[in-house]
Amino acid sequence: MSLVAGRGPLGPDRAGWFSAPVAEPIVYVEPHPRRVQGLRGGQPVIDTERALMVHRAGAPLSYVFPVGETADLPTEPEEAAPGYVRVAWDAVDTWVEEGRTLVHYPPNPYHRVDCRPTRRRLRVEVAGEVLVDTDETVIVFETALAPRLYVAPVHVRTDLLRRTATSSYCNYKGYATYWAAGGVEDLAWSYQEPLPETLTITGYFSFDPDRVDMTAELPG
Numbered sequence: 001m002s003l004v005a006g007r008g009p010l011g012p013d014r015a016g017w018f019s020a021p022v023a024e025p026i027v028y029v030e031p032h033p034r035r036v037q038g039l040r041g042g043q044p045v046i047d048t049e050r051a052l053m054v055h056r057a058g059a060p061l062s063y064v065f066p067v068g069e070t071a072d073l074p075t076e077p078e079e080a081a082p083g084y085v086r087v088a089w090d091a092v093d094t095w096v097e098e099g100r101t102l103v104h105y106p107p108n109p110y111h112r113v114d115c116r117p118t119r120r121r122l123r124v125e126v127a128g129e130v131l132v133d134t135d136e137t138v139i140v141f142e143t144a145l146a147p148r149l150y151v152a153p154v155h156v157r158t159d160l161l162r163r164t165a166t167s168s169y170c171n172y173k174g175y176a177t178y179w180a181a182g183g184v185e186d187l188a189w190s191y192q193e194p195l196p197e198t199l200t201i202t203g204y205f206s207f208d209p210d211r212v213d214m215t216a217e218l219p220g
Contacts, residue, residue, distance in 0.1 A: 002111040003028065003055045008144035010057050015144075027080040028055040029064075032109070036063060038073070038092035045071040045092060052081050053106065060105045062086060107171045114141040115150075115200035120217035122149045124207045127182025131157045131212070138201055139218075142172070149216050150204035157181075161188065173198045179205070187211040 002008050007015035010026050032053040038046035051063045064084040065075075073092070075085035089095070095102040118139045124132040134155040140148050166178035166186050174195045179188040188207045191198065207214055 002108045002143040004057045004059070004061075006144035007146070008110075010055065011144060012057075025057050027057075029053070029078075029081050030055075032063065034098050036065075036106075037096040038070075038087065039094040039096065040092045042093075045073060046087070052078075052084055053109070054078060054080060054086075056080075061108055063106055103169045103171065105171065108143075111143045111172055112141075113143075113172050113197050115139075115198055116141070117200075118149075120149060121215070122151055122207075122217070123215040125213040126184055126187060126211075129157065129160055129182055131160060131181060131188075132205075132207070135217075138204060140198075140201065140206075147218055148206050149218065150201045150206045152204055156205050173201075184211050 004010040036051045064078040121135040138150045161179040164178045176189040178186040
């Protein structure tokens with residue numbers, strides 16, 4: 001996802017530039033020497049350390065597997081990697097990489113999340129109520145995404161927030177809980193049990209600038 005999405009080098013909104021023109025479309029294929037398992041009925045039908053990872057602009061990150069290592073699963077050949085085939089994500093019940101159960105797509109080896117305590121100010125208002133006004137924040141730098149500020153619950157008018165039914169999953173932060181206030185749905189989110197990479201923001205809130213009146217001291 002990181003190379004070909006958002007502000008990544010192969011993405012639609014590149015943050016940087018190439019020193020010379022690059023032909024389109026670009027497909028980058030690389031070895032992925034981690035144990036990848038596909039489980040069906042609780043039993044592995046794929047179990048290999050010989051998968052390749054395919055980064056293709058405009059498509060989700062995907063594994064491809066050597067011909068003959070996919071049991072009786074339906075497959076499609078990968079033109080960019082002769083001798084390898086693709087397996088649909090929903091062809092198995094569960095995907096596991098080195099002991100971690102995956103959701104939606106493989107984790108990207110180029111994706112990084114840095115959570116840094118900072119004194120950047122965040123002010124959030126909705127429906128005439130100030131929800132946040134503090135400079136005790138954490139800035140989250142995440143590959144291919146714009147930086148975001150997160151703030152601890154002690155600095156948020158949590159009495160004005162209502163949990164919504166919305167949820168989402170990130171391979172790098174975990175499951176997100178969403179919040180409403182002032183009649184505006186899903187204006188904030190938090191990670192109550194984040195993955196180990198992002199424990200710093202456990203329970204912290206971030207806000208959608210398109211759904212609130214927000215002033216945030218962010219880079220650029």
